[in-house]
Amino acid sequence: MATAWDMLAEMLRPSPEEGIYIYIYIYIYIYIYIYIYIYIYSYWNSYLILLLMHGSLYESLKSGDWNAAKEYIDRHPESLTHRGSSTHRGSSSGGTALHVAIEWKQLHIVEELLKLMTGEDLEIEDGDGFTAFFYALIRGMAPIVASMVKKNENLVTKRVMTNAGAMTPVLYACVLGSWKIARFLYSRTPIHVLTQDNNGREGAEFISQCFFQRNKF
Numbered sequence: 001m002a003t004a005w006d007m008l009a010e011m012l013r014p015s016p017e018e019g020i021y022i023y024i025y026i027y028i029y030i031y032i033y034i035y036i037y038i039y040i041y042s043y044w045n046s047y048l049i050l051l052l053m054h055g056s057l058y059e060s061l062k063s064g065d066w067n068a069a070k071e072y073i074d075r076h077p078e079s080l081t082h083r084g085s086s087t088h089r090g091s092s093s094g095g096t097a098l099h100v101a102i103e104w105k106q107l108h109i110v111e112e113l114l115k116l117m118t119g120e121d122l123e124i125e126d127g128d129g130f131t132a133f134f135y136a137l138i139r140g141m142a143p144i145v146a147s148m149v150k151k152n153e154n155l156v157t158k159r160v161m162t163n164a165g166a167m168t169p170v171l172y173a174c175v176l177g178s179w180k181i182a183r184f185l186y187s188r189t190p191i192h193v194l195t196q197d198n199n200g201r202e203g204a205e206f207i208s209q210c211f212f213q214r215n216k217f
Contacts, residue, residue, distance in 0.1 A: 054079050061100045066109050069097070073116065080113070081121050095126030095135070102135040102144065110136075110144050119152035134160050137169055140178045149188055156189045168193055171202050174209040 057079050060068040073080050081096055093099075098117065101109045114122075125131055133155045136144040149155050159166040167175070170185035171194075194203035 054082055054084055057097060058084060058100050061097055061106060061109055062104045064104075064106045064109065066106075066112055069109060070112070073097070080116060081124060083124065083126065093126040093128045093130065095130075096121075096124050096132065098122075098132040099126050099135055102132055102139065102141065105139070105141075107141070107144065110141075111147065114144075114147055114151060117151075119154075122148055122152045122155060123158070129161065131155070131158075133158075133169070137173060137178070137181065138176065140176070140181065142178070142180045142184065145181050146184055149185070153188065156185055157193055168202050170194075171206050171209065174206060174213065177213060179213075 054076070057069055057072045057076075060066075060072060079097065083094055083096055084100070095103075098110065098113050098121075101113055122133055123131055133145070133148050136148065137160070156169055159168055160172055162172060162175075164175070168189065170182055170189045173179075173182035173185055194200070194206055
């Protein structure tokens with residue numbers, strides 16, 4: 001005599017056709033799972049290797065070894081504009097090779113890197129949204145700022161984010177007291193940026209800073 005359990009098992013037993021579909025679903029599920037696992041593993045493995053490889057470039061930049069850095073860049077051209085991770089020996093905020101060289105004040109390397117980069121490359125931002133131009137500006141590197149602007153004139157009109165809000169580079173140079181840089185940037189900044197944009201507010205602030213610092217242009 002069949003028990004209730006036997007009857008339940010008979011009711012739930014799939015038909016031959018249903019059994020085939022179940023096996024097909026299981027096969028597809030396993031296939032997709034394996035594919036995704038392999039894809040993710042390959043991606044992260046390649047990414048970590050790339051970071052570790054570029055780490056040797058960053059170490060060369062920090063130590064001032066341009067020959068080693070140039071040799072690495074020649075073998076891995078993509079490393080020139082790659083944004084490294086701050087946790088993998090890049091800049092403190094995950095910038096490019098140029099960010100690293102400026103942060104570590106390797107001026108001779110900075111000049112060499114600029115020869116290899118395009119004007120557009122100078123607009124690449126680090127993980128915090130700052131360009132290498134901003135790095136040079138806040139560190140008072142007048143020759144580097146000049147070299148960058150000559151390579152990309154748009155840099156003088158791109159406002160930088162500060163604790164006091166967005167400012168034109170020339171105004172921020174005044175706030176920092178970097179007058180040599182401020183004079184240079186003033187000579188390169190289109191007048192409308194100071195007199196028309198934002199209702200001329202930055203132009204007024206610029207003049208105010210000049211009086212406050214008792215500096216004459």
